Amino acid sequence: xxxxxxxxxxxxxxxxxxxxxxxxxxxxxxxxxxxxxxxxxxxxxxxxxxxxxxxxxxxxxxxxxxxxxxxxxxxxxxxxxxxxxxxxxxxxxxxxxxxxxxxxxxxxxxxxxxxxxxxxxxxxxxxxxxxxxxxxxxxxxxxxxxxxxxxxxxxxxxxxxxxxxxxxxxxxxxxxxxxxxxxxxxxxxxxxxxxxxxxxxxx
Amino acid sequence: xxxxxxxxxxxxxxxxxxxxxxxxxxxxxxxxxxxxxxxxxxxxxxxxxxxxxxxxxxxxxxxxxxxxxxxxxxxxxxxxxxxxxxxxxxxxxxxxxxxxxxxxxxxxxxxxxxxxxxxxxxxxxxxxxxxxxxxxxxxxxxxxxxxxxxxxxxxxxxxxxxxxxxxxxxxxxxxxxxxxxxxxxxxxxxxxxxxxxxxxxxx
Numbered sequence: 343x344x345x346x347x348x349x350x351x352x353x354x355x356x357x358x359x360x361x362x363x364x365x366x367x368x369x370x371x372x373x374x375x376x377x378x379x380x381x382x383x384x385x386x387x388x389x390x391x392x393x394x395x396x397x398x399x400x401x402x403x404x405x406x407x408x409x410x411x412x413x414x415x416x417x418x419x420x421x422x423x424x425x426x427x428x429x430x431x432x433x434x435x436x437x438x439x440x441x442x443x444x445x446x447x448x449x450x451x452x453x454x455x456x457x458x459x460x461x462x463x464x465x466x467x468x469x470x471x472x473x474x475x476x477x478x479x480x481x482x483x484x485x486x487x488x489x490x491x492x493x494x495x496x497x498x499x500x501x502x503x504x505x506x507x508x509x510x511x512x513x514x515x516x517x518x519x520x521x522x523x524x525x526x527x528x529x530x531x532x533x534x535x536x537x538x539x540x541x542x543x544x545x
Numbered sequence: 546x547x548x549x550x551x552x553x554x555x556x557x558x559x560x561x562x563x564x565x566x567x568x569x570x571x572x573x574x575x576x577x578x579x580x581x582x583x584x585x586x587x588x589x590x591x592x593x594x595x596x597x598x599x600x601x602x603x604x605x606x607x608x609x610x611x612x613x614x615x616x617x618x619x620x621x622x623x624x625x626x627x628x629x630x631x632x633x634x635x636x637x638x639x640x641x642x643x644x645x646x647x648x649x650x651x652x653x654x655x656x657x658x659x660x661x662x663x664x665x666x667x668x669x670x671x672x673x674x675x676x677x678x679x680x681x682x683x684x685x686x687x688x689x690x691x692x693x694x695x696x697x698x699x700x701x702x703x704x705x706x707x708x709x710x711x712x713x714x715x716x717x718x719x720x721x722x723x724x725x726x727x728x729x730x731x732x733x734x735x736x737x738x739x740x741x742x743x744x745x746x747x748x
Contacts, residue, residue, distance in 0.1 A: 353721075465731070468720050517671050517718045518556075523726035528668070528748060537740065545731060 345542040346446040346463040349454040353515070354498035355476030355483075355491070357526045357534075358469035359450060364535040366448040369542065374441060375450040386433045388426070396430050397452050399501035431509055451502075455519055456510040465542050468515060468523040469534065475527035548745040549649040549666040552657040556718070557701035558679030558686075558694070560729045560737075561672035562653055567738040569651040572745065577644060578653040589636045591629070599633050600655050602704035634712055654705075658722055659713040668745050671718060671726040672737065678730035 348365060352358020359375060366373035374381075379397060383390040438457045441447060442464075455466040471479075477491035487494075506514035517523050522541055524534045551568060555561020562578060569576035577584075582600060586593040641660045644650060645667075652661075658669040674682075680694035690697075709717035720726050725744055727737045 468726075470721050513716070513719075515720045516716075517720045517723065517726035518673050520720065520726065521728040521731045523671075523720035523723065525724040528724045529744060530747065533744075533747060541732060541736075544733065544736060 344463065345465045345545050347442050347458060347461065348448045348465045348467065348538065348542055349458065350448060350450050350467045350469060350538075351455055351514075351520070352451065352469040353471065353476065354495055354502070355480040356469045356471040357479065357531050360531055361469055361526070361534050361538070362448050362450045364531070365538050365542075368535065368539050369446070369448070371446040371448060373448045373450075378437070378441075378449065378452060382430070382434055382437055385437060386430065388430060392426075393430065396427050397434055399498070399505055453506060453510055456506075456512060463545075465522070465538070465545075466520045467538055468517075468520040469526060470515065470523065471525055471527040547666065548668045548748050550645050550661060550664065551651045551668045551670065551741065551745055552661065553651060553653050553670045553672060553741075554658055554717075554723070555654065555672040556674065556679065557698055557705070558683040559672045559674040560682065560734050563734055564670075564672055564729070564737050564741070565651050565653045567734070568741050568745075571738065571742050572649070572651070574649040574651060576651045576653070581640070581644075581652065581655060585633070585637055585640055588640060589633065591633060595629075596633065599630050600637055602701070602708055656709055656712055659709075659715060666748075668725070668741070668748075669723045670741055671720070671723040672729060673718065673726065674728055674730040 348362075348369075350358055350362040350365070352362075362375065363373055376394075379390055379394045382388070382397065383393045386393070388396075434452060435457050438449065438452065438454050441449065442458050442461060455464070458464050473492060473495055476495055480491045480494065503514040506512065512519055515523075522538065524537065526534055529537070551565075551572075553561055553565040553568070555565075565578065566576055579597075582593055582597045585591070585600065586596045589596070591599075637655060638660050641652065641655065641657050644652065645661050645664060658667070661667050676695060676698055679698055683694045683697065706717040709715065715722055718726075725741065727740065729737055732740070
C-alpha cells in the first residue's frame with residue numbers, strides 16, 4: 343500500500359500551513375484546511391466560526407458548562423444528552439474518514455493523524471519551530487495585532503495541546519505519533535516540502 | 546555557522562545506532578556511542594558498566610537510596626555530599642561539551658541534545674519506530690534472549706524517559722526538542738541516513 347493521505351499537524355506560526363499547501367500543489371492532490379471547516383459546517387449546521395474554534399481549540403471547561411452543554415438542544419433543536427462539542431467531534435471524525443476514502447489528499451490539523459490511525463496509507467507529519475522564530479514569522483505575516491506574539495503562541499499551543507489530549511488521550515507533538523517531525527527554522531519551508539513529497543513516495 | 550555536531554537520540558530497537566554510525570561514516574567524522582562510555586569511565590575512574598548504565602538509564606530511586614548515595618564515598622574514596630550518579634552527570638556534561646569543542650562528530654544519546662543546547666552548530670535528531678517493528682528488529686539483531694522483546698522495549702523506554710526527565714526536565718521524544726524526528730519503519734534506515742546528511746549541509 344502506498345501513501346495516499348498526508349496529515350500535517352503544526353505549531354502556530356511554524357509555517358505548517360504553507361508547507362501543507364505546497365505539498366498538495368506538488369502532488370496535485372486536494373488540500374483540506376479551512377475547506378474542512380466549511381464542509382463540516384455545511385454538513386452539521388453548526389456555524390463555521392464555531393466549527394473553526396471547536397475543531398481544534400477546546401477551551402478548558404468547568405464541570406457546570408458540560409452539564410449545561412449536555413442539557414442544551416443541538417443545532418437541530420433536539421435534546422441529545424451529549425454536548426455540541428462532542429457531536430462536532432463525531433461528525434469531524436466521520437467527514438475526515440470519508441475524505442480519506444475519497445482519494446489522495448493533504449489534511450491540516452484537526453487530530454487527523456489520530457482519526458486516521460487505523461489506515462496504513464497515511465504519512466503523518468508534525469511541523470514546529472522555536473518560539474522566537476514563530477513570533478517573528480507571525481509579526482511578518484499578520485502584522486502587529488496589539489497582542490504580544492509570544493502570548494498568542496503560548497495561547498494557541500495550549501489550546502491545541504488541550505484539545506488533542508482531550509479527544510485522543512495522546513500528547514500533542516510527541517515524535518512517536520508522526521513519521522516525520524520537522525523544525526522549519528533550521529530546515530526551511532522549501533526543504534520541508536521536498537522532504538515530505540519524497541517521503542510520500544517511499545512506501 | 547554551519548552544522549558541526551549531530552546528536553542522535555533513539556528508541557531502543559529503532560535502528561538509531563545504525564543510522565548514527567552510517568551518518569558519521571558518510572560525513573567522515575568521529576562517532577561517539579560506546580566510545581563515550583569508555584572515555585567517561587577512563588576520566589572519572591567509574592567502572593565502564595556503571596557508566597553505561599547510569600549515563601542513560603536512571604532507575605527510579607527511593608528517597609533513602611539518595612540519602613545513602615549522598616553519604617557514601619565517591620570513586621576516589623572522598624565524601625562529597627553528592628551522589629555518584631550526579632557526579633557522573635557533571636563529568637558527562639563536561640566531556641560531551643569538550644568533544645563538541647574538539648571538532649565535528651556524531652554523538653548517540655546521553656542527553657547530548659540537551660547538554661549542547663546552547664550551541665548553534667548542532668543538528669538534533671530523534672529516531673523512533675512503532676513497538677512491533679522494534680520488537681521484530683530486536684529479535685533479528687539479538688536473537689531470543691528469553692525476555693519478551695516488548696517487555697525489553699517498555700523497560701528501556703521507561704528508563705531512558707526517566708533519566709532524560711530527571712536531568713533535563715524535558716519530555717523525552719517531544720518533537721520540539723529535535724530538528725528532525727524520523728520513523729525508521731516507514732522511511733527506512735538508508736533514507737534516514739541520507740536525510741540527516743543532507744540536512745546537516747543546509748545551515
